[in-house]
Amino acid sequence: MQRVRIAALAGISLFALATSAMAQDYKQAPELDALVSSGALPAVAERVGANPRVLTPVESVGKYGGTFRGGMVGGNDRNMLFTYFGYEGLLAWDADWTGEVHPNIATGYTASADSRSFTFTLREGMKWSDGSPFTADDVAFFIEDILPDEKLFPTKPGWLTVEGELPSIAVISPTEFTMSWSKPNGLFILNAASVYGVQLALLNKAYCSQFLPKYNENADAEAVAAGAAGWAEHMVAKCGVGIEAIERWRNPERPVLEAWKIVDPYVAGATRVTFERNPYYWKVDTDGNQLPYIDDLSIGVNAESQTLLLSVLAGEIDYEVRHTTNTTNLPVIAEGVEQGDYRISPRESRVGNVMTISVNLNSQDATKAPIFQNKDFRIALSHALDRQAIIDTIYLGQSTPQQVSPREGTPYYNERLATQYLEHDVEKANALLDSIGLDKRGGNGMRLAPDGSPLVVNVAAVTALGNMADAAELFVQYWQAVGVDARFNAMDRTRFYEEKTASQHDIVVWGATSGGIDVFIDPRDYFPFSTESNFAIEWAKNYIGDGGVEPPDYVKEQWALYDQIKATSVPEEQNELFQRLLEITADQFYQIGIGTAVPLYSIAKNNLGNVPDGTPTGWIHPDPGTLNTEQFYFK
Amino acid sequence: MLAFIVKRVLGMIPAMFAISILAFTVIQLPPGDYVSTYAAQLAQSGENVDSAALNALRERYGLGENMVVQYTKWISGVLRGDFGDSFEWRQPVTELIWGRMGMTALISICTLILMWLVSLPIGIYSAARQYSVVDYLSTAFAFLAMATPNFLLAIVLLYITTMWFGVSVGGLFSPQYESAPWSLGKLWDFITHAWVPIFVLGTAGTASLIRIMRANLLDELHRPYVEAGRAKGLPEARLILSYPTRVALNPFISTVGWVLPALISGELIVSTVLNLPTAGPLLLQALKSQDMYLAGAFILLSGGLVLIGTLISDILLAISDPRIRLS
Numbered sequence: 032m033q034r035v036r037i038a039a040l041a042g043i044s045l046f047a048l049a050t051s052a053m054a055q056d057y058k059q060a061p062e063l064d065a066l067v068s069s070g071a072l073p074a075v076a077e078r079v080g081a082n083p084r085v086l087t088p089v090e091s092v093g094k095y096g097g098t099f100r101g102g103m104v105g106g107n108d109r110n111m112l113f114t115y116f117g118y119e120g121l122l123a124w125d126a127d128w129t130g131e132v133h134p135n136i137a138t139g140y141t142a143s144a145d146s147r148s149f150t151f152t153l154r155e156g157m158k159w160s161d162g163s164p165f166t167a168d169d170v171a172f173f174i175e176d177i178l179p180d181e182k183l184f185p186t187k188p189g190w191l192t193v194e195g196e197l198p199s200i201a202v203i204s205p206t207e208f209t210m211s212w213s214k215p216n217g218l219f220i221l222n223a224a225s226v227y228g229v230q231l232a233l234l235n236k237a238y239c240s241q242f243l244p245k246y247n248e249n250a251d252a253e254a255v256a257a258g259a260a261g262w263a264e265h266m267v268a269k270c271g272v273g274i275e276a277i278e279r280w281r282n283p284e285r286p287v288l289e290a291w292k293i294v295d296p297y298v299a300g301a302t303r304v305t306f307e308r309n310p311y312y313w314k315v316d317t318d319g320n321q322l323p324y325i326d327d328l329s330i331g332v333n334a335e336s337q338t339l340l341l342s343v344l345a346g347e348i349d350y351e352v353r354h355t356t357n358t359t360n361l362p363v364i365a366e367g368v369e370q371g372d373y374r375i376s377p378r379e380s381r382v383g384n385v386m387t388i389s390v391n392l393n394s395q396d397a398t399k400a401p402i403f404q405n406k407d408f409r410i411a412l413s414h415a416l417d418r419q420a421i422i423d424t425i426y427l428g429q430s431t432p433q434q435v436s437p438r439e440g441t442p443y444y445n446e447r448l449a450t451q452y453l454e455h456d457v458e459k460a461n462a463l464l465d466s467i468g469l470d471k472r473g474g475n476g477m478r479l480a481p482d483g484s485p486l487v488v489n490v491a492a493v494t495a496l497g498n499m500a501d502a503a504e505l506f507v508q509y510w511q512a513v514g515v516d517a518r519f520n521a522m523d524r525t526r527f528y529e530e531k532t533a534s535q536h537d538i539v540v541w542g543a544t545s546g547g548i549d550v551f552i553d554p555r556d557y558f559p560f561s562t563e564s565n566f567a568i569e570w571a572k573n574y575i576g577d578g579g580v581e582p583p584d585y586v587k588e589q590w591a592l593y594d595q596i597k598a599t600s601v602p603e604e605q606n607e608l609f610q611r612l613l614e615i616t617a618d619q620f621y622q623i624g625i626g627t628a629v630p631l632y633s634i635a636k637n638n639l640g641n642v643p644d645g646t647p648t649g650w651i652h653p654d655p656g657t658l659n660t661e662q663f664y665f666k
Numbered sequence: 667m668l669a670f671i672v673k674r675v676l677g678m679i680p681a682m683f684a685i686s687i688l689a690f691t692v693i694q695l696p697p698g699d700y701v702s703t704y705a706a707q708l709a710q711s712g713e714n715v716d717s718a719a720l721n722a723l724r725e726r727y728g729l730g731e732n733m734v735v736q737y738t739k740w741i742s743g744v745l746r747g748d749f750g751d752s753f754e755w756r757q758p759v760t761e762l763i764w765g766r767m768g769m770t771a772l773i774s775i776c777t778l779i780l781m782w783l784v785s786l787p788i789g790i791y792s793a794a795r796q797y798s799v800v801d802y803l804s805t806a807f808a809f810l811a812m813a814t815p816n817f818l819l820a821i822v823l824l825y826i827t828t829m830w831f832g833v834s835v836g837g838l839f840s841p842q843y844e845s846a847p848w849s850l851g852k853l854w855d856f857i858t859h860a861w862v863p864i865f866v867l868g869t870a871g872t873a874s875l876i877r878i879m880r881a882n883l884l885d886e887l888h889r890p891y892v893e894a895g896r897a898k899g900l901p902e903a904r905l906i907l908s909y910p911t912r913v914a915l916n917p918f919i920s921t922v923g924w925v926l927p928a929l930i931s932g933e934l935i936v937s938t939v940l941n942l943p944t945a946g947p948l949l950l951q952a953l954k955s956q957d958m959y960l961a962g963a964f965i966l967l968s969g970g971l972v973l974i975g976t977l978i979s980d981i982l983l984a985i986s987d988p989r990i991r992l993s
Contacts, residue, residue, distance in 0.1 A: 100841075105951065107754055186719045258758075268756065277756065295845065299755035299762045302837055302943045303844055329841055334938040334947035337821065338836040345828045345835055370829070525956065528706035529698045577717055 057083075058320045060095040063310055072310055073162075075321050080156030083321075084135060084314045086662055089126075089641040092316055093324040093664025100347060101330045102339040103304070104354045108332075109277040109297065111353055113226075116306070116328065117279070118656025119288050120228035121151055121170075122220065126646045126658050128381070130548045130602075132224045136165075136232050136288065136313075142220065146600040148211030149219060155206055158311040159235050159286035165313075167208035172236035174200040174210065176245060182263035183272050188230065190222035190552070193597075215598040217605065218551050225552060226653040229274045235286040242266035280304065288313070290323040290661040304330045314661060324664035340364075343634055346371040350663070352378065352633035352648065352655055358427060358498070364634065372638075378631040378654065379647040383546035383556055384435040384624035385426060386499055388412070388506065389565035392621070393534045393580060398480050399488075402469070403537070406620055411463035413452040413623045415513045421505050422626050425498045430626035435556050436613075438546040438627070442606050448617035460513045469514075477516035491520045492540040493527050502625070503540045534568050541565055546628065549651040551596060551605060557616045558589040566621045589615050638666045667984065674980060678973045685969035686744070686962075690737050693953075693961050699729045700753040703955045727753065729958075740962065750959030752952070759963045762948060767967065769838070770944040773860065773933065777867045785872045789879025793887060794906055801880075808873035817935045820866045824940060833858050836941030863940055867933055875918070882917060886910035916987055923972070923979035 059067070059075040066072040103111045123135040137151040157165045177183055179197055191198060193212040201209045210219075222228055240246040242254070242265055254265030270285055271278030279285075280297040287293075291306035306328035314322045333339045340355040342348050344367040355364070365375065390409050394400040402408055418432035432453045437443035464470075468481040480486040488510070492503035503519050510517040517538070522530070530536050544563070545553045555563040559570035559582060570586055572579025592612040596605045633655070635642045641662045648654040701724050724730040728739065743750055749759035792801040827833045834840040838859050843852045886892070887910055895905045937946035945964060952961040984990050 107951075185722055299752060299757050300765050300943070300948065303841060331837070331841065333836065334941045334950075337939065338824070338941040341824060341828055342835040345832075347835060523954075525698050525703045525706055526696070529702055532705075 056319055057315060058318070059310075060308060060321070060324075060326065062095075062308070062326055066310070077156075078158065078162075078311045079315055079321055080154055080158060080313050082138065082154045082156065084154070085317060086314050086322065086659060087317050088662045089643045089658075091640070092318045092320065093640055093662065094666070095320075095324050095326070095664075097325050097665035098327040098329050099325045099663070100349050101328065102333050102342055102348055102351065102354075103330055104333045104336045104339055107277060109280060110275060112280050112297065112304070112330065113229075113275065114353070114650070114653040114656050115350075115660055116291055116656070117274075117289055118226065118229060118653050119232070120223060120225075121231055122224040122228065124224050124652055124657055126643050128548060128647045128649075128652045128657070132220060140220065142600055143211075146215040146217045146219070146598065147213070148209050149223075150203075150207065150209040153206040153208075154313060157313045159288060160292045160309045160311050161235075161238075161286040162311055163235070163237050163286065164205070165232070165235075165288065166205035167202045168205070169234065169236045170208055170231055171200050171202050172240065173231060173234050174198055176240070176243060177234060177272060180263075182261075183266065188227060190218065190227055191230075215600075217597045217600040220600060221548070221552060225549070225651045226656075227274065227552075227651075232288060233274060233279075234270060234272070238284070238286055239266065239270040242269055290314075291328050294327075302332050304328075304332065306330075312661070316662065323661040343367075343373070344371050346373060346636065348373075348634070349636045349639050350633065350642070350655065350660075352631075356632050356634060358425075358429070358629060361427075361632070373634050373636045376633045376635050376642060376644050378633050379645060380628035380631045381438060381441075381545075381547035381549070381647045381649060381652070382543045382628045383437055383550075384433060384543040385430055385626050385629055386502060386624070387435050387541055387543045387556060387565070388623040388625075389539050389541065389621075390623070391534060391536050391538065391565075392567045393569035394537065395534055396537075398482060398484060399486070399537065402467070402480065402486070405467050407463045407467050408469075409620055409623060410452050411460040411467075411513065412510060412515070413620075414454060414456045414463070415460040415509045415515075416506060416623075416625070417455040417509060418453065418625055419455070421502060424505065425502055426626070426629050429629045433624055433627045434620075435543055435622045435624035436546070437550050441547050443547075443550050443609055443613070445610065445613040445617060448613055451617065451620070452623075457513060464513060464515070472514060475516075476514065477511070478514040486516060488515055488517045489520045489537045490517050490540065491522050491527060491530065491536055491538070493524045494521045495524060496542075499540045499542070506540070531565055531568060532562055536565075539565050543624065543628075545651070547647065547649075547652075549649070550609065552651055554593065554612075556622060557613060558593065558621075559586055560593075585615050585619060640664050640666045670984060671977075671981060674977050678977065681973055682966075682970060685973075686741055686966055687737065689962055689965035689969065690740065691733070693956070693958055693965070694733060694736075696956060698956065699724070700956045700958060701727065701729055704753070740959070744963075744966065749963040752957050752960040754952070754955050754957045754960075759959050762960060763945070763963055763967070766943065766945045766948055769942070770933070770946070773863055773867070773942070773944060776860070777864045777871070780864060781868045781871045781875060784868070785875035786879060789876045790883060790906065790911060792876065792880040793883035794902075796884065804876055808876050811869040811873035814869075816866050816870055817939045819869065820862065820936045820939045823862045823866065827858075827862060838942055863933065863936055863942055866936055866940075871928075878917065879914065882914035883910055886914050912986070916983065919982045919986060920979055922982065923975035923977070 057075045057079060063072060067074060072078065101115065120135055121137040122132045122140065125131060125133055136157070137153055140149055140151045142149050153165070153167060159165050178187065178191065187197065193214045193216045196212055196214070198210045198212055203209065223231065242250055242262060244250045244262055250262040254262045257265060259265035259268060266272065267276065268278055269282050271281065277297060280293055283293045283296060287309065290309055290312050292309045293304070294307050295301065295303060295305040297304045308323060308326050312322055316322060331342070336354045339348070339351070340360060343351055343355055343364065368374065390403045390412070392404050394403050422428060422430045422432070433449050434451060434453065436445055436449035439449065464478060469478040469486070471479045471483065473479050473485055478486055490503050490507055492499040494500040500521055507517040507519045527539070531539055543556055545556065550557070555561050558564070559567040559574055561571055561575065562568050564571045567582070569580040570582035573581055574590055589612050592608050596608045599605060631648055641664055643658055646654065646658060701720055704723070705720055721730065728736060740750065749763070751757065752759050752762055755762065788804050792804050795801060824836065828835050838856060839852070840855050843855045846852060889910070892905065892910055895909060896902070933944060934946035934950060937944045938950055941947070949961060949964045952964065
């Protein structure tokens, strides 16, 4: 009997020890201690939930405290707040963008063999910033009640629809749900880990449902009483339905899952937006400290980037990567490193080229259309450019000549596409132009169209955006040297978009987009994919079902290959199909490129710790959110 | 006098209507509208927006209808006090404007007062002591100040105050005082920040006022009545200040109506450069993105200020110069 009792005691005490070891000793920020001891907040173990995400800090475990200072520029820079502090999706990419998808809000997922349905498991005990539990019902609220609504989502996000069909969701338990379509959605996981995936867990059902008529029959009346036009406008104003909605940063009452929550909201006319710590944040570091380390955020609003640049030089900004860190400012920023007490942290750009020159294959001009569609014309224009001189002038030599192609070193690189027609060969350009019927010259020495009329080619670029206008002026000179009467047309962005969307342009100069893993998500530069595929917008409109012009068979073949990519989620299959697609792109030579993406950089104060170097930037991979800003700390 | 004022006020009403029509037309002139700007933004961030959705948005915002209908809707709202909603910020325009206009008015009025306080004495002294050292110095300063673009001056001063004196960059307050209640510390903080825009905005105006004052007074100083006053034994200073100066002030007063709106529009660039929380940056952004109602409201307000300013200057002129009142 005695032995049984001792054994039982031993067993119970062992069990107690074991459970206390499992209910790990979490630590919290000192500023929360008073709130916990007064009873205003529950203890930290309860706040982070039973299964918080354990984040390994980049350099070392950090210290609590401090106010992070940053800056936004211009009207409506909400995406600064989004990319810096708002990247919390079910899954996440790592900082180096290796393509590996990591658990974030979800602990993991399983995909069905035919890529039609995806089951996610969530974290036990995870909470919103107001202490209410985060469950699969919040995701279901979005999929069932918000996404299908015509007023709240007049255009559905492309990655959530398969041939126009929206997903259906089945909630298995508060921590498990399945999303499915009737056809395969091979790119869904990639999208879910990208900037777009934040949409799924954005809305708190308990708070936001009060604005929907389905849950609150007085929703419309209350909306009008509050001054909104209707329940939909009130819902957007209070809950900020889309990922890029500015209202996301406007309502301090709106519960969030991010590391910091709004104090001074981002309304028009605000000069400063401030955040404070989210006491229910569900991530801890390897030592059990609840993240984030930094207590508050203070983001100033600047009318234009020069004041932000001056703030950086004066050492008043803790981290900057968005507005001032370009090639033009590099000299003055490098000079001010000591006085401002900051360092330049290199970053990579993974876009397919520094810029794209798109000759309009869908030109509405009957004389120009056959000329533009002739591949030799584009090859001649490409050979007429002295890429090294352009790179040295505009990019300070920081690029190597390349056509528009996925980056070397990625599995998507296509050598032929990247390296064809790069040589500066004026004779070859002239010979090619002569051979396609442009051999007659007018009185000014410029080539005439085959019917004898003057051939004037307008090259449009947006002056406000970086170096494109400067580059376009150089291109025009090179092309005039081979007899093409090219004229530079500076435009503002809205007019630029209007003209090209109506396919009224001849040649436009714009930036390139995808060159890394995002080639699947946004392949606009490789085939007519969207109204951003500037070389063939009419064909792209046909693809998205918005009118347009039917394209030749080789384009349809590319569309078929891309549809096959979307139908499978096996990376090797996707790569192989994409290479076949790129072979057609190389055959057709849609766009002319200049050089590889220029190395980028960011600025970090010397006392800001856990900032990695050399990681890629981008929008689909929303740097610096992917650096896990919640583990930044002040040394 | 009263009849004079009433006539002028009645004349302002058709002028306001004309301004509103002009403002509305000019804002609509660039191709496209806010929905085009919005579509450009969406397209840039990778969303495929089809034209059906854009047209639906246009209908919702009332941008698809013809100009006359849009104008009538807008002006009837304005007369009721409803200036519409800003598309970009998705907030009512009245919320956006009042805060900013208050700050704009404060800066402009401070600048105006300082301009007058500085330029009048110097102008009078320059004329009275023509070709003296002070006269040459103020002339040189005047031409330099008028030739320098004021936004360049703003950037240089901003750089100097930030890098050499450690004042926080731009804005009218340091971060710690921004939302704090008014106190002596906040007042001093305001002064350390505000002197740059007031100085920059004031320099060109001060310089031209000095020159004008000097020229006007020089015209008057050689008149017989000044000689007569001197002969009768009036002290020189009292003589100059009481008689020729009052006459020389007439052109000044008649232009005071233009000074306020000139300040408000001139400060648009300077405010953007210096990041001041005034109307300028908000108006510039509204014009760039064709945010119709916000831009229209600002321009209406500025037009109204021109009219009111002209009225004030007419009244002041009538008060100060009996010849105008009696004619």
